[in-house]
Amino acid sequence: MSQAAFARARANIALAKYWGKSDVALNLPAVPSISLTLDGLVTETTVRFREDLDADLVKLDGRVATAKEAARVVELLDRVRAAAKLGLRAEVESTNRFPTAAGLASSASGFAALAAAAAKAAGLRWGTKKLSAAARQSSASAARSLFGGFAKLPAGAPGQADLAAKPLYGPEHWDVRLVVAEAAKGPKKVGSTEGMERSRRTSPLYDAWVEKAPALTRRIQRALKDKDLDALGAAMEQSTYAFHACAMSASPGILYWQPATLAALRTVERLREKGTSVWATMDAGPHVKALCHAADAAKVRRALGRTEGVLKTMVAKPGAGIEVEAR
Amino acid sequence: MSQAAFARARANIALAKYWGKSDVALNLPAVPSISLTLDGLVTETTVRFREDLDADLVKLDGRVATAKEAARVVELLDRVRAAAKLGLRAEVESTNRFPTAAGLASSASGFAALAAAAAKAAGLRWGTKKLSAAARQSSASAARSLFGGFAKLPAGAPGQADLAAKPLYGPEHWDVRLVVAEAAKGPKKVGSTEGMERSRRTSPLYDAWVEKAPALTRRIQRALKDKDLDALGAAMEQSTYAFHACAMSASPGILYWQPATLAALRTVERLREKGTSVWATMDAGPHVKALCHAADAAKVRRALGRTEGVLKTMVAKPGAGIEVEAR
Secondary structure (H helix, E strand, O other): OOOEEEEEEEEEEEEEEEOOOOEEEOEEEEEOOEEEEEEEEEOOOEEEOOOOOOEEEEEEEEEEEOHHHHHHHHHHHHHHHHHHHOOOOOOOEEEEEEEOOOOOOOHHHHHHHHHHHHHHHHOOOOHHHHHHHHHHHHHHOHHHHHOOOOOEOOOOOOOOOOOEEEEEEEEEOOOOEEEEEEOOOOOOOOOOOHHHHHHHHHHOOHHHHHHHHHHHHHHHHHHHHHHOOOHHHHHHHHHHHHHHHHHOOOOOOOOOOOHHHHHHHHHHHHHHOOOOOEEEOEEEEEOOEEEEEEEHHHHHHHHHOOOOOOOEEEEEOOOOOOOEEEO | OOEEEEEEEEEEEEEEOOOEEOOOOOOOOOOEEEEEEEEEEEEEEEEEEEOOOOOOEEEEEOOOOOHHHHHHHHHHHHHEEEEOOOOOEEEEEEEEEEOOOOOOOOOHHHHHHHHHHHHHHOOOOOHHHHHHHHHHHOOOHHHHHHHHOOEEEEEOOOOOOOOOOOEEHHHHHEEEEEEEEEEOOOOOOOOOHHHHHHHHOOOOOHHHHHHHHHHHHHHHHHHHHHHHHHHHHHHHHHHHHHHHHHHHHHOOOOOOOHHHHHHHHHHHHHHOOOOEEEEEOOOOOOOEEEEEHHHHHHHHHHHOOEEEEEEEEEEOOOOOOOOOEEE
């Protein structure tokens, strides 16, 4: 049994949005989501179980992790150790090989790579589904990054411990592009976990979101099957606005947007008025991500790059699923 | 019987928001709303029924009204003529005496003044309640501008023809200020009537908004009674975000905001973090309106005036109700 392993995973963007948990302890999503795994947005992680360690050693991007960051890593390692009946502490080195800090959540690729590397290093023979369920317990969006191309994470019923994402289509299914426009620097004020909980407890619109999101996800899944970008884009925008609506109308309201967010949204709207099929989405942050056909990506990127307040742009295409090897 | 009358009415801002109709033909609101009538934001209207006219003559701010504007005026005149059994056509002159074009809807003050002047000129002895119901048929927010200070417009049940606003407190009840920050020039792309209909038909959150808005309105009414600005402000912001949420998550989404809207919202947030009790609201447009105590108004105005993208600011205080006289 090898005591070390390496994994490479890619970030993903939700086309049908996840917001809200049905079970906080088990980290189960209250609504189904559909994602696109992104080429070029890679996290590489090595896990080494070592006899000579008294505690887990966690390095992120070459620096020692903060206590809060390390705690989430150790929690996943503990679950892997329990499954493998392994007593050793681990050295974890994880690096985000992203071309820009464009506000794409690295927790998706990070926890996908960590789950795969840790399980392999611990000698567990977990398949992708099992790895997806393990990653999901740390970060729901990570469950989707195990799979390349397009994946779906169903909603979880409270108590359902083993929820995993499912592959829908490989990256070759549809040659779309995601153009990312960075709209602000710095971390957001309200983290997603806190934002979801506050939305659930205080937003007058939260229950309606949970009730209505599955229909939006079905529309998105159908449009994805049909490769109908206008149908998918319209439903993706609606899914985006509906989840931001829950966050905004929480008490106190959570507003992830910045002036440049609005400017970038206007740019996308103007491009569409001029005939380009391009649609916007935002995660729990200020950045705008525009979905378009490959042929339109350069034009969309130029327009977003020229938009007031936009700091940086980049383009991603459909990417591959998890890669793991023993070290 | 005098055949001419003059009326002066003031614009109002909704503290508890109105969005959505329970009966489009009768223009009945689906949710209750509470407003503050604003001093200094005055519309003055003269109506003269004349024997020598073949058609109604409508002048707004010194120019001849467009056909679309005139149609809404004529529709109200027709209802007044029917009630008074009067065959004469009218000359209408209406002027908004607003210090700036700060995007405060003039339809509230405009239709309040028009209803009062037309009824008086036609010899009808309508009280404020009857005038409020008449104004409401043209513009629901106008129903509230008949009353000074703070007024409430209940939700209307379909078919309920005579719904009127009710006074809650006079302008002397509470010495608050509304600081208006103009965030963009030009008319909005989607009018309120169209926006409400699209929200009702297509937003997955609309039904929840209609169901939950009354509780927000009750919180606002209680806070208004208690003169508790923090409680009122928090609920007012929630009411604002919840109605914008319905508009945004309609299909296609309706986004009334501009980059300067977000910048002004951040200014209000920062002021609050530094200890000033100030709360934001927006109507179906890009402008930010900040509610604060009289003592803080100058500080709030300075901060909003210095905010990137804000074109103009002004301050309004609680104003008086309708004034009418025969001419």
